Amino acid sequence: MEWETVIGLEVHVQLATNSKLFSGSSIEFGAEPNTQASIYDLALPGTLPVLNKEALKMAVKFGLAVDAEIGMKSVFDRKNYFYPDLPKGYQTSQLDFPTVGKGSLDVTLQDGSIKTIGITRAHMEEDAGKSLHEDFHGETGIDLNRAGTPLLEIVSEPEIRSAGEAVAYLKKLHSLILYLGISDGDMSKGNMRCDANVSVRPKGETEFGTRAEIKNINSFKFVEKAINIEVERQIDLLEDGGRVVQETRLYDSEKNETRSMRSKEVANDYRYFPEPDLLPIIIDQAYIEEIRTTLPELPDAKRQRFIDQYKLSEYDALVLANDLTTASYFEDVVAVCGNAKLSANWVSVDLQAYLNEAEIPISESPVTPELLGGLINKITDNTISSKIAKTVFEAMLAGEGDAEKIIKTKGLKQVTDSGAIEAMVEAVIANNPEQVEQYRSGKEKVFGFFVGQIMKDSKGKANPAQVNQILKDKLSN
Template identity: 80%
Template structure:
């Protein structure tokens, strides 16, 4: 039988506010345990929440970026359960009246195709603390620094049909979040976390199969692996005549398997009810428009502009616009050198290769956009050839300075002096009568040989265009 996979993602994004969702405690990452846990975060008796204005603004900003309905009246609820990293014994979240309602996200697949994925809702809630399982004489240690950090939980429709789509969705979400500046999106630090709801059904049917929720997927790569392995597991079970248990499963990246979370086995009854310590959040059109005015150009719009304004291919435009830092870098390069296509090639080619090799992000590149632009400018004004440019770039990576100083100090300036080139051309022609003969007999490709010889003689500095032109003139005589 052919199977169809159905995937929905719940993505938790830590909002990059300075203080927590309901208290004035710092949210900075990496502090000593419990040094960022004040009396509200510790659920001391009589302490009360007050909503962080910035968290609300960020949530609305996200909603507007995906064309979602914005809840004019949103309400916080208490979600009740006991866990040592949940100090109040309830998580303050939003159930029936989330700040962000239905919206949608267009995802871009590697083959250039696009799909629209529905976003059911996005709501604000508090993050929990952390349980550290290192051995404290058989006990666990609780760090509540993270407790109360604002999260935006973005829930998708079960619209994805394979793991690659799930990854594309997550990447698009990541891209938008960074564009909006509402989170650092660092999956490795837990700033963005993903749970996947996965089920399978016979192809052609519409009824959803029993789903499992896979937790703890903390990289793009693992999303794909975890979903694929889970789909395989589910199909195996069904084909063996079994049934899928509706449950929460944990992805173990080391073993590349999902396993049942025993602690979550008992059916939870969260007993949601409206949080009486907070009043309804009422926002008006004026507020929404104020936030809308702060929306940056978003990836899809930027991609189109890159095609229109710079004449980039759809693929290049997509790659460059998917990451805000790359897009900004690219435009800064163009600003300096005024050649968009060459800029795109360099950013996506040599620069990207270097970034990949060093595993650093573009903002930390040793070669700044201005410096790279300076290099490209020397290609377009014929100071150096593309080939020499690679040498210069290597020197830049070695920290030897900008293009002009490297060209200068290494004497890499292209030879454009007609007299000098003419002498080299004459010398080569004189030294290779056989090849001249072949050319005259109509074997025109031999011209490549002459060019190579001249470039060699000039240590690559002769302007290839000029060399070509002059060779043809002289040989045709």
């Protein structure tokens, strides 16, 4: 039987505010346990929440970026459950009146096509603390630094049909939140976390199958793996005549498997009710419009502009516009050299290859946009060939200075004196009569051999276009 996969994603994004959602405590990562927990975060008696207005702004900003309905009235609710790292015994979240309502996100799939994925809602809520089970000799330590950290939970419609689509959606979301500056999106620190609701159904069926919720997926790579392994599990189960149980499953990246999180099936009743310590948040159109004016150019708009303004290909534009820092880097290079096509190639191919290899972000690239732009200038003014440019680039990465200096100290300047090139060509022709004979008898492939020899003799510095021209002339004589 042919199966169709149905996926909905719940993504928790940690908002990049200075302080917590309802208290003034810092949310900086990596502090000593419990040094960032105020009396409210500790849920001492009589303490009360005060909404962080920056978090609200960020939530609205996100809503505008995904073209969502913004809740003119949003309400916080208490979600009740007991857990040692949940100090109040309830999580303050938003149930019926989230700040961000229905919206959508355009996602570019692997084949280059664009799919619109619905966003059901995005609501603000506070994070819990951490339970630490190691180093406490059988007891549990509680760190409340994270308790109360503002999160935006972004819920997608179940419109994602494969693990690949899920990754594409997540990457787009990631790109967007970085563009908006509302989160650092660092998945390794848990600043962007993903739960996936996965089900399968026979192709053509309109009813959804029973879903499992997979938690603890903390990288793009694992999202793909976790979904694929879960889909495989569900199909195997169904084809063997079994049925899928609605449950929460944990992804284990080491074993590459999902497993049931709870031994017994306890239906949690969170007893949501409106948080009486906070008034409903009422915002007006003017507030929304003010935030709209702070929206930066978003990835889709930037991509289109790259195509229109720089005549880039769809693909180059997508690659460059996807990440805000890369896009800015690219535009800085163009500003120096004026050649968009070469800038795009150098940034998305050579530089990117190095960054991937070295595992550093573009913001920490040893080659600045000024250096790279200077290098491209040396190509376009024929000081060096593209091939020599790679050598110069290597030297730049090693910190040997700008293009000018490297070319000078290494003597890499291109030979464009046609007299000198003619001499080299004549020498090669004289030294290889056999190949000359072959070429003249119609074996044109040998042409490459001559070019290679000349480039070798010139240590790559002979201007390739001139070499080709002069060689052709001399051989045809």
